[in-house]
Amino acid sequence: MALFEKFKSGLQKTRQVLNTDVRDLFKAGAILDEEMLEEFEGRLIRSDMGVEAADEIVAELRKQHLGRTVDPQAIAETVNAKLRDLLSGEDRAEGGEEENADPLTRLNLNPDGPTVILVSGVNGVGKTTSIAKLAKLLTDAGQSVVLSAGDTFRAAAVEQLTMWAGRIGCEIVTGEANSDPASVAHRGAARAKELGADVLILDTAGRLQTQTNLMNELGKIRRVVGKQIDGAPHESLLVIDATTGQNGLSQAEKFSEAAGCTGIVLSKLDGSAKGGVVIPIRRRMSIPVKFVGLGEGLGDLAVFEPEKFVRALEI
Amino acid sequence: MSFIDRGRLTEATVREGMKQVRQALLEADVAYDVAQDFTKRVAEQAVGDRVLKSLKPSEQIVGIVYRELVTLMGGDPDSDFQPSSPAAQIGVKRDGVTVLMMCGLQGAGKTTTCGKLARALKKDGFAPLLVAADLQRPAAIEQLRTLGEQVGVPVYTEDPASSTPVKVCANGVKEAKRRGDVRVVILDTAGRLGVDEELMKELSAIDRKVGPDAAFLVADAMTGQDAVNSAKAFNEALELDGVVLTKMDGDTRGGAALSIKAVTGVPLKFVGTGETLDGLEAFHPDRMAGRILGGGDMATLLEKAQREFDADEMAEQQARMAEGKFTLLDFQKAMGQIGKLGSMRSVMKMIPGMGQLADMDPDADMDGEVRRVGAMIDSMTQDERLNPDRIDRSRRNRIAAGSGVQPHEVNKLLKDFKGMSGMMQSMSGLGMRDRMAAVKGLAGQMSANPGGQIQQRKQSTKADQDLAKLRAERKRKKQLAKKSRKKNR
Ligand SMILES: Nc1nc2c(ncn2[C@@H]2O[C@H](COP(=O)(O)OP(=O)(O)OP(=O)(O)O)[C@@H](O)[C@H]2O)c(=O)[nH]1
Ligand SMILES: Nc1nc2c(ncn2[C@@H]2O[C@H](COP(=O)(O)OP(=O)(O)O)[C@@H](O)[C@H]2O)c(=O)[nH]1
Ligand SMILES: [Mg+2]
Ligand SMILES: [Mg+2]
Numbered sequence: 004m005a006l007f008e009k010f011k012s013g014l015q016k017t018r019q020v021l022n023t024d025v026r027d028l029f030k031a032g033a034i035l036d037e038e039m040l041e042e043f044e045g046r047l048i049r050s051d052m053g054v055e056a057a058d059e060i061v062a063e064l065r066k067q068h069l070g071r072t073v074d075p076q077a078i079a080e081t082v083n084a085k086l087r088d089l090l091s092g093e094d095r096a097e098g099g100e101e102e103n104a105d106p107l108t109r110l111n112l113n114p115d116g117p118t119v120i121l122v123s124g125v126n127g128v129g130k131t132t133s134i135a136k137l138a139k140l141l142t143d144a145g146q147s148v149v150l151s152a153g154d155t156f157r158a159a160a161v162e163q164l165t166m167w168a169g170r171i172g173c174e175i176v177t178g179e180a181n182s183d184p185a186s187v188a189h190r191g192a193a194r195a196k197e198l199g200a201d202v203l204i205l206d207t208a209g210r211l212q213t214q215t216n217l218m219n220e221l222g223k224i225r226r227v228v229g230k231q232i233d234g235a236p237h238e239s240l241l242v243i244d245a246t247t248g249q250n251g252l253s254q255a256e257k258f259s260e261a262a263g264c265t266g267i268v269l270s271k272l273d274g275s276a277k278g279g280v281v282i283p284i285r286r287r288m289s290i291p292v293k294f295v296g297l298g299e300g301l302g303d304l305a306v307f308e309p310e311k312f313v314r315a316l317e318i
Numbered sequence: 319m320s321f322i323d324r325g326r327l328t329e330a331t332v333r334e335g336m337k338q339v340r341q342a343l344l345e346a347d348v349a350y351d352v353a354q355d356f357t358k359r360v361a362e363q364a365v366g367d368r369v370l371k372s373l374k375p376s377e378q379i380v381g382i383v384y385r386e387l388v389t390l391m392g393g394d395p396d397s398d399f400q401p402s403s404p405a406a407q408i409g410v411k412r413d414g415v416t417v418l419m420m421c422g423l424q425g426a427g428k429t430t431t432c433g434k435l436a437r438a439l440k441k442d443g444f445a446p447l448l449v450a451a452d453l454q455r456p457a458a459i460e461q462l463r464t465l466g467e468q469v470g471v472p473v474y475t476e477d478p479a480s481s482t483p484v485k486v487c488a489n490g491v492k493e494a495k496r497r498g499d500v501r502v503v504i505l506d507t508a509g510r511l512g513v514d515e516e517l518m519k520e521l522s523a524i525d526r527k528v529g530p531d532a533a534f535l536v537a538d539a540m541t542g543q544d545a546v547n548s549a550k551a552f553n554e555a556l557e558l559d560g561v562v563l564t565k566m567d568g569d570t571r572g573g574a575a576l577s578i579k580a581v582t583g584v585p586l587k588f589v590g591t592g593e594t595l596d597g598l599e600a601f602h603p604d605r606m607a608g609r610i611l612g613g614g615d616m617a618t619l620l621e622k623a624q625r626e627f628d629a630d631e632m633a634e635q636q637a638r639m640a641e642g643k644f645t646l647l648d649f650q651k652a653m654g655q656i657g658k659l660g661s662m663r664s665v666m667k668m669i670p671g672m673g674q675l676a677d678m679d680p681d682a683d684m685d686g687e688v689r690r691v692g693a694m695i696d697s698m699t700q701d702e703r704l705n706p707d708r709i710d711r712s713r714r715n716r717i718a719a720g721s722g723v724q725p726h727e728v729n730k731l732l733k734d735f736k737g738m739s740g741m742m743q744s745m746s747g748l749g750m751r752d753r754m755a756a757v758k759g760l761a762g763q764m765s766a767n768p769g770g771q772i773q774q775r776k777q778s779t780k781a782d783q784d785l786a787k788l789r790a791e792r793k794r795k796k797q798l799a800k801k802s803r804k805k806n807r
Contacts, residue, residue, distance in 0.1 A: 048350045051542040054341060126565060126593065127425025127538065157593070158464035162457035209593075211568035246423065248347030248542025250570040271424065274511040275551075276544035299424065299454065 029073045040065060050279030053249050056286060060085045089282050090292075106140045106306055109293045111237045111265065117149070117195040117203045119228050119235035123221055123262050124242035125254055126209030129270035129296055131160065133242050134204050135167035136296065136304035137268075142171055146201040151191025152177040153184040153224065154208035164206055170301065174198060184208065184220060185227045192231040203228075205236070212257035221262040240293065242268045245278035255284040269307065270296035327367045327375060335379030336361045339611075346571030346610045349546045352580045353573075360386050384607050391579050391586060393603025401600030404438040407560065407587045409532050410502055415494045417503045417528060419487075421521055421552055422536035424509030427564030427590055429458065431536050432506045433465030434590065434598035444501040446471050449490030451524070452508035453478035462506050469595055472497075483507060483520060487528045505530065512551025522555050532559040534587065537574060539563045545574035546581045553582045564590030567597065575606050646695050646703040646735060693721035694731055706732055 028043055029035065040061050047057035063085045068078060112118045120137070124130050131154070138148045150168050152175060154160035161177050168175035176194050178187035188205050195203035205224065210217035228235040241264040243251050258264055269278045272295045281292050292307040336357045343353040364382050369375060385395040393399050401407075410416045418435070420428045429452070436446040448466050450473060452458035459475050466473035474490040487505050494500035507524065510517035525533070533556040535549060552558060561582075563575050566589040575586055586601040695703060697720030702709050709717070709732060711725075718725040 045350045045354070048344060049543045051347075051544070054344050125540070125568070127427060129425060157461070158468075159457040159461035162460045163455070166456035211565065213567075213569045244425065244538075244540075246538070246541050246544045246548075248540060248545075248570070248573070249345055250347070250540040250568065251542075253569055271511075273513075274423070274544070275513045275547040276542070280542065 029075050029078050031073055031075055033073045035064075035068045035071055035073050035078075037069075040069070047279075050277040050282075051248055051251075052279035052282040053252075056089060056279075056283045059089070086282070089286050091285075105144070106137075106294070107144055107146075109266070109306055113232070113234060113237045116232055117192070117200050117235075118237045119192065119195075119232055120202065120204045120238040120240060121207070121221075121224065121228075121236040121262060122205060122240045122242060122268075123207045123258055123264075124209065125211055125244075128209070128242045128244040128247075129268075130154075130209065130242045131164050131167070131206055132299060133240075133268045133270055133294070133296055133304065134164070134206050135171065136301055137294065138167070138173055138202075138204055139171050139301040140304055141202050142173060147173075147198070148202045148204065149174040149176065149191060149195040149198060149200045151175070151188055151194075151203060151205045153187045153191075153206045155180055155182050155184055155187060156208040160206075160208065167301075174200065185223045188224045189227050189231065192228045192235065196232065203232075212254050212261075218257060218261040221258075225262065236263075238266060239264045240266050240268050241290070242270055242296075243278075243281065243284075244270055244276075245272045245274065245296075246276040247278075247280055249280065249283075251280035252283055252287065255288050255290055259288060259290060264290050266291055266293035268292075268294045268296060268304075273297045273303070325369045327364055327369060327378070329365050331375045332361045332364045332379060335376045338376070339379065339383050342611055343573060343576075346573035346612075347540075347542045347545070347577075348573035348610065349543050349577035349581070352546065352577045356386070356390075356576075356580070380611065384611060387576065387607035387610060388603045391575060391603035391606055392601075393607070395604065399602050399604055401602070403442060404435065404588075404598075404600075405442055405444050405502075407600070408435070408439075408502065408534075409559070410439070410444055411531065415491065415500055415503055416532070417491055417505065417530040419505040419507065419524065419528070419530040419533045419556070420536055421507050421533060421556060422509060423511060423538070423548055424455075426509060426536045426538045427562075428452075428509065428536045429461050429465065429506050430593065430595075431534075431562050431564060431588075431590060431598070432462065432504045433469060433595045435504055435588075436466070436471040437469040437595045438598060439502050440469060440471055445499050446502045446504055447490065447494045447497065447500045448473040449487060449503060449505045450475045451483045451486045451490070451505050453481065453483055453486070454508040458506075458508065465595065472500075484524050484527050487524050491528055512548040518551060518555045521552075525556055533557065534560045534562055535578075535584070536562045536564060537578060539566045539572040539574060539589070540568065540570045541574040543577075545577045549578040549582050549584075553584060558582060558584045560585055560587035562586075562588045562590060563601065567591045571610055571612060572606060573610055575601075576610060646698065646706055647700070690721070690723055690727070691731055694718075694723060694728055697721040706735065 028039060028046070033039075043064070044057050044061045047060055048054060060082060064078065064081055067081055068074075110118065110120070122130050122134050134150065138150060141148050148171075150164055150173060152161045152164045154164070155178050161180070165175055165177065174194065176187065176191040178184075178190070184207060191203055191205060194200075205228070207221065207224070208217075210220075212218060225236060225239075239262045241255060241258045241262070243254060247254070255264070255267070267281060267284070267290055269281055269292050272278050278295075284290060285292070295305050295307045297303045297305060339360075340353055340357045343356065344350065348356070360383055363386075364379060367378075367382070369378065388395040408416065408418055420432055422428050432448055436448055439446045448462055448471055450459040450462045452462075459478065463473045463475065474486070474493050476486045476489065487507075490505065491503050494503045505524070505528070507521065508517070510521065512518065524530075535552050535558050537545060537549065541548075549558075549561075561575075561578055561584050563572065563586060566572060578584070579586060586603075586606070589599050589601050591597045591599055694717055697717045698709075702713065702717075709728075714725050714728045718728050721728075
C-alpha cells in the first residue's frame with residue numbers, strides 16, 4: 004500500500020538519524036566514552052527534539068553504559084525504551100497491533116450527535132489540507148462529514164476548502180470574507196445537526212500563538228459550538244509542521260491554553276524534517292500525536308502510533 | 319580571579335562561556351553543525367583577547383559572539399545598518415523587465431511575500447506583474463489574484479487544467495514585455511519539498527526556460543534543524559540570490575536565519591512581520607543576532623543601546639531624571655533614540671516581559687503612537703516642554719490642532735508623562751539590573767491594566783542620591799564606553 008510505504012519511508016529517516024547511525028557510532032567492543040555520547044547528542048538534536056530531551060536520553064545512556072564495552076543492541080534498546088517513554092505519556096495506546104489502525108479509534112466521538120473537531124495551528128502548517136485528508140478518511144469509513152470554512156481572513160482560504168469539499172463530495176458551510184469565524188462555526192454546527200451528520204470539522208485561520216486577540220477567538224469558537232452541541236468540540240487538533248523547531252513547544256503550550264488541544268496532527272513528515280519536536284511536547288504537555296501528514300494528496304494522512312513508531316526505530 | 323590569565327581570556331573561561339552560547343544557539347534552532355562550528359571558531363578567536371574590566375568574562379564572550387553573529391549574517395557590528403530599497407535588494411535592472419522567482423517549502427509564505435514585494439515595488443514606482451505559477455495547491459491562483467487586487471497589481475494566470483508551471487512563467491514574462499510598463503515580474507511557484515526530485519527538477523526547468531534575474535528562497539522563521547537541508551536543496555537547484563524569512567512576528571528565536579546563511583552563503587534580504595501586505599521589513603543582521611541570542615537575555619539590547627545611545631546624552635538625562643527635571647524635551651530626545659533602535663514594537667519585544675505588552679493588541683499601531691506623541695511635543699513651545707504644568711485648556715487645544723490629534727490625546731500624553739517621569743526618577747537610582755526589573759514590573763502593571771495610565775511608582779530612597787556622585791559615575795562610564803569601543807575595533 005502506497006501510503007504505508009510512505010509512512011515507513013518517513014520513519015526510515017528518523018531511524019537513520021537515531022539508530023542506523025547508532026551502529027557506526029557505537030562500535031561493538033569499544034569503550035563508551037563522553038565523546039561518543041556528545042556525538043550521539045548531536046544526532047538526537049538534529050531530529051528537533053531539543054537539548055533537554057536529547058540530554059535526557061544521553062543521561063540514560065551515560066548511566067547505563069558509560070565506561071563499559073559497547074553493546075550496540077543494548078544501547079539501541081536503552082534509546083528506544085527512553086524514546087517510547089518520552090512519546091507515550093501515561094495514556095499509552097493499547098493494542099496498536101494492526102498495520103493500519105482505525106482512524107475512528109483515535110477520535111473522541113460524540114455518541115449523541117455530530118462529533119465536532121476543531122483544527123488550529125500557526126500559519127501555513129497544513130490545517131486546511133489536513134482537514135481535507137481527515138474528512139476523506141472519515142468519509143471512506145462511512146461517516147458523513149460537514150466542513151466549516153472558518154478561515155475568513157486569508158485570501159482564497161474559503162475557496163481552497165471549498166475545492167477540497169467538492170473533491171471529497173462532502174457538505175461545506177462558508178461565510179463572507181472577514182466575517183466572524185465564530186458565526187461560521189455556529190452555522191456549521193446548525194447545519195451538521197440539521198443534516199444529522201456524524202462529524203463536523205472546523206477550519207480556522209492560521210495564527211501565531213503570540214497574537215492574544217486571535218488566540219481568544221479560538222476560545223469564542225469553542226464556546227459557540229459548545230452551546231449548540233453537548234461537549235463540543237469533542238476533539239481539538241493542533242497541526243504542527245514537521246519542519247518546526249523549538250517554537251513548536253510554545254505553539255503547543257499556547258494553543259492548548261486557548262483551544263484545549265486534545266491531539267496533534269504532525270504534517271509534512273514526507274520531507275526531510277524529522278518532526279522530533281513532538282517529543283518534548285509530549286514530555287511536557289502530554290498531548291499525543293494522533294495523525295501524521297505524508298503528502299499533499301487526499302490519501303496522505305496516517306494514524307500515528309507511538310508504540311509502532313518507536314518499534315519501527317528498532318533495528 | 320584566578321582563572322583569568324593576566325588580563326587575557328583563557329581557554330577555560332572561553333570554553334565555559336561558549337557552552338552557554340552553544341546551548342542558546344541550539345535552543346534558538348541553529349542547526350547543530352552550524353552551532354558547533356560557530357562556537358568552535360569564535361572560541362579560538364576569543365582566547366587571548368584582553369579582558370575588559372567593565373564586563374564579566376561571560377558577558378564579554380556574549381559580546382564577542384554577538385559581533386560575530388552580526389558579521390556572519392551580513393552586517394557590521396560597528397555601524398548602523400542601513401537597508402537598501404526593496405528594488406535594490408531585488409536587483410531591479412535600470413531598464414527593461416526584471417524577473418524574480420520565488421521558491422520554498424509548502425506554507426512558507428511565498429504567495430504572501432509575492433504580494434508584499436509587489437506592494438513595496440509599486441510604491442517605489444516599479445510597476446510589478448504577479449504570475450500565478452502554483453498550479454498545485456487548491457485556490458492558490460485565486461489567493462494570488464486576491465492579493466493582486468488588494469494592492470492594485472495585475473496578476474497573470476492560466477487555467478491550471480491545461481497549462482504547466484513552466485508555460486505560465488514563460489507566458490507571464492511575455493505578457494510583462496507586451497504590456498510595456500512592467501518593470502518587475504514576480505513568479506509565485508508552488509511549494510515543494512527539497513527531497514521531491516520531480517518537483518525540484520520542475521523548478522530547474524522554469525529556471526532554464528525563463529532565466530529569472532533573481533531567485534529568492536522563502537523560509538519560515540520557525541523552521542528547526544531541517545532549514546539547512548532544504549536551503550541546500552533549493553540553492554543547488556536554483557543558485558539563490560536572496561532569502562526571505564517569514565513569520566518573524568511570532569516569538570521564534572529564528573536560528574534558521576543563521577543556519578541558512580552559514581550553509582548557503584546566500585544573503586538574507588527581507589523578513590515577513592505579519593499576514594497583511596505591509597508586513598515586510600528589510601533584514602537587519604544586528605536585530606537578528608540579538609534575537610537569536612536573546613530569549614529574554616537583555617545583554618544584546620544593552621549592548622545595542624550602549625552603541626546607539628549617545629553616552630553623554632544618556633548620562634545627562636539620567637542626571638536630570640534624578641533631579642526630577644526630566645522634561646518633555648528630554649522625552650522627545652529619548653524617543654529619537656528609541657527610533658534609532660528600530661520600531662518601538664521590536665524594541666519592546668526584546669525586553670523580557672515587554673514582549674507580551676507589544677503583542678497585547680496586535681492591531682495597536684505602536685510606531686504610529688510614537689509618531690503621534692512626537693508630533694504633539696513638536697507642536698509645543700519650548701517653555702511648554704520644560705514646564706508642562708503650564709499647559710492649560712487653550713494651549714492644549716492649540717497643540718492638538720497643530721499635531722492633528724484630539725485634545726484628550728494631549729491630555730493623556732501629559733498624564734502619562736507625569737507618571738513616567740516619576741517612574742524614571744525612581745529608576746535612575748537603581749543599577750541596570752534593577753532598572754530592568756522595574757521595567758518588567760511596569761510591563762506587568764500595564765498588562766494588568768491595559769490601556770490604563772502608567773501609575774506613579776513609589777519613589778526609591780536611593781533615588782535621592784546626590785548629583786555629584788552621579789556625575790562622577792557618568793564620567794567613569796564615558797571612559798569605559800570609549801575604551802570598549804576602541805577594544806572592539
Ligand atoms: N508535503 C506536504 N505538504 C503539505 C502537507 N500538508 C499540507 N501541505 C502543504 O502545505 C501548504 C499549506 O497547507 P494549508 O493546508 O493551506 O495550510 P494552512 O495551515 O491551512 O495554511 P493557512 O490557512 O494559510 O495558515 C500547502 O501547499 C499544502 O499542500 C503534508 O503533509 N506534506
Ligand atoms: N504571521 C505571519 N503569517 C504569514 C507571514 N507570511 C505568510 N504568512 C501566512 O502563512 C500562511 C502561508 O502563506 P502562503 O503565502 O500561502 O504560503 P505559500 O504556501 O508558501 O505560498 C498564510 O496563512 C499566510 O497568511 C508572516 O510574515 N507572518
Ligand atoms: Mg488554511
Ligand atoms: Mg502559495
